[in-house]
Amino acid sequence: MNHKKARLRLFFRSALLLMIAGLGSLSAQARGGEEILREHCTLCHAETTTESGAAHFSRISDQRKTPEGWHMSINRMLHLRGVWLPPQEKQALVEYLANTQGLAPSEAAPFRYLLEQDTNRVETEVDPNLEQMCARCHSAARFGLQRRTEQEWQYLVNFHMGQFPTTELHAMARDREWYRLAHDEVAPELAERYGLKSEAWEEWLSQDKPLLKGSWRVIGFVPGKGEYDGRMTAVPDEDGNGFMLQMKGHYADGSPLEGEGHARVYTGYEWRGTLMLDDVEMRQVLAADPEGETLRGRMFLADSRRLGGAMNAYKDHERTEVLAIQPGYLRLGESREVTLIGQHLNGEVSLGEGVRVEEVIERSDDRIRMRISAAAKGSPGVRDVTVGEATGDNILAVYDRLARLEVEPAHALARVGGNGGQLDKMRVAFRAVGYAAGADGEVGTDDDLRLGYMPADWSIIPADETAAHEQDADYAGTIDAHGIFTPGDAGPNPERPKSANNVGRLKAVATVDDGTDQVSGESRLLVAVQDYVQRVLD
Template identity: 30%
Template sequence: MLLAGATASLAGAQGEDASPEKEAGIPVTDPLVVEKCGSCHAADSKGNLSRISWSRTTPEGWAQAIKRMVRLNGLDISPDQSRAIVASLSTSHGLSPEEAKAVMYIPEKRMIDETNIPNDDVRGACAACHAMGQPLSWRRSRHEWKLLQDLHVALYSQADAQYRRPAAVPPGAAPAEGEAPAKKRTRGEVALEWIRKAAPLHTPEWAAWSARVRSPKLAGEWLVTASVPGKGRYVGTMTLAAGGADRFTTRTVLRPIDGEGPAITRTGSGLVYAGYGWRGMSQGGGAGAPDALGNAAREAMWFDPDQKSGDGRWYWGEYHEFGYDVKLTRASAEPAVLAVVPGRLKVGTKGARLRILGHNLPAQPGDVDLGSGVTVRRVVSVSPGEWVVEADVAPAAPSGPRDVVLAGAVLEKAFPVYRSVDFMKVVPETGLARLGGARHPKGYQQFEALGFENGPDGKQGTADDVALGPIDVAWSIAEFPTVWYDDDVKFVGKLSPAALFTPNVDGPNPERRFGRNNYGEVWATATARAEKDKFGRPLTARGFLVVTVPSFQRWDQPEVSK
């Protein structure tokens, strides 16, 4: 985060030598950035602007910083100027593709269990209030990271309390370098030490990318595979047309891989930051229901530096809870395999009919390889977009994913071979929905039930488990007994047969004990219709669902977002 004002002005008044920075800055060369930011962020003889030249971040990070300057320091800036500065700084003071990839879940608005938190001290100091991806979306000098901590103390009283708590010292742990054994460190000190090493200003990745960053050449046709929780998988094409500097218009046509339902057509536009970071918007027909696939969506995607592939999420909903997970591959004259239907094959199966969906597939029957233990009996039909084959799966075929090879095109892990569905998981394992409808919008939660085989080791929950995809199940909700006699199931909302949870209205409920709101905690339970456990009982799984109150405060203030 940036602090403008007194500190920067004082440094400028005292001259370059007064700067506390010991690291080389990244000069600011854009005249508009210098014009709008230079009145507070003092320049030195090397073209550095105080604070700015010692920070790098994503487009969202720079947009957040500008909004803060508007709110706290009275920055006078137009929307066009703001967008231009975000685009400029995202290139000159941005992240390398490798650095950005690790935190793409932030602009993609994904709810995930973060695995990038090294210990409980860093968790308590940083991730108690926001996702760890927030600070890891920045790269700063050592001095800037300390100033960020100071800013938190100045603005948020809880941060000071969190930073001052004693750090957990593992038994027998050696003291930190240069530290006396008797000294006890705080959480804030541990977190600062870690973040300085994990996210420094200068990295080999940034040095390499800043020398080769180039304008995106993405115009043309792209092959798309997409999945939507609760809706299924889709394949299609996305056509990008150049619409100005780093800008493109889009037309996407997706069709369900199971052949049921109409094609989805979406049109939109997007802007590419730093040569690889796509941010766009699109919409299609059929909007209306909260989970309708034609609803207007924001798009956040990451393109590989070779500009031949990309992936990301197109999301919508008041809480960004709905979305397409997408993968893109640049279309060429070469054949490409996109998906295989059905999604799994059981050992011992005879004459299974598989649809191989692709692009520029050969028009004449030829060789197709479905992997170990799977033999193609015959090719039923061929077309440039789809081959249909019949295949046998040997009784001794090993469990696991199979690659499909057709005319030189390879789709890795196209489908799994399995012996049995040994267990299921409900995803997400912990869901979140928000009451609404009276004064605030609702926040929905979509669940899915996924099947798994134990894998070669025969144990559940290990690395060799074989993922089998969605399982046909019946859904219900059950009480999570946090409080006795609260009957959350009666009040929190409804779970549809397709596993879409719709929360109840917000506000006190006179029919409920103590007139409480309709919040609560329940289980979303999936019961398999056909799959049985070793005792002959239907497989079951459940996910935890928290139904809470609306989000009454939004940190991304609309008054400075226009």
């Protein structure tokens, strides 16, 4: 596909998938949204008028959701209830509902990993009742990103019984009065925790929303490519309904990064972008802070949502800012090349106690590439880095030896696929995080000094004796030099006993050579069958 065709394809897909930039004229949006609801939804959802004179649509007006949540609800109406909406009206309806019945930043914050498709994690501290009743089939973020009245939570229980009648026969359901417990005890608990009305949402509605156009300094990571930094410009598009994006920068190895695309912002802070970056389609799911100073979230491959990495953007205010140093660690008595990243980097560079600049290799307004060294008898710890009057707090870790490695994600799920089937393989990208002993001298405590992500040699091994006996490491998949695990083909494998498929239980192992030390860390990896139940977002 040539570049011009790729741009056209990107534009039309963006028009369907992304929402309006900012809240804009809420009155015009509200009229449009209400008109669409009246035309397409009131056959089933009755409209009444509240005491304040506002329109109220049964069921719809008693819920608040993220844009993705409203998108899924509308798709369910389209696919299961026979509703038809022109694409532009579907987009406008999602926008209207997200802007007027969305979630405040503080409400969405604990569950952003689901929005950002960073789902290889184990949820902790979930209420036992909600874990047993809801989080056995859904992530806790699934219901944590919704707000409903108590009656609506009870209606949701009834929906499950009608749509999934075998729910009562599942484990931990068949041996108790599942429906009564869900309807009479769990639904009220959900309403108490995640009720429709909240001070946070009312306060957010009344606030001025951040302006997100302009130039942004971006820092992030792309699996297989590595860390990057650059600039992203967001220019309002012709119809004022979004931003045209351009990104340009460098990966840590010096190779160029360049792309362009489109973005929209809704609920006042939820940024959704689609762009062709180095001829690969990428998605951005970011959240703006209330002042519009930063965007934080994740950028991932459009066709493989789990393969992605953190992305942070900082608004350009034409003042000196120190944002990061790559890599962010230096061993005592050694020297290495690093890149200092920031904005308008004017002034003398200072790297903290015992660290000096040996040579400035390349310097520009946004980045300084240099060779630095740490005194052999210096003190381990984190250092502030300053350029002129600007300071990057605690961004350089100076250490004596690498004590341990952690592999992220610690627990991962991959899925077989391909081999002529309709479902692709679900890959996993691993990264190794280094730690040195902290001030207490002990390893494995909260006091450990985090060094940051480190390049590693990667391998896979069986998770246990049974996995070794089944030869899972030979059949379940492979891991490359970048830490990207690719599972095996779907379907029976005649080379395995009883023609079993290529599932398995593995460990992903990272090994780092640090001077004379060699340190390893590992992650649990489950290779499962295809995921036949997937949400529809298009």
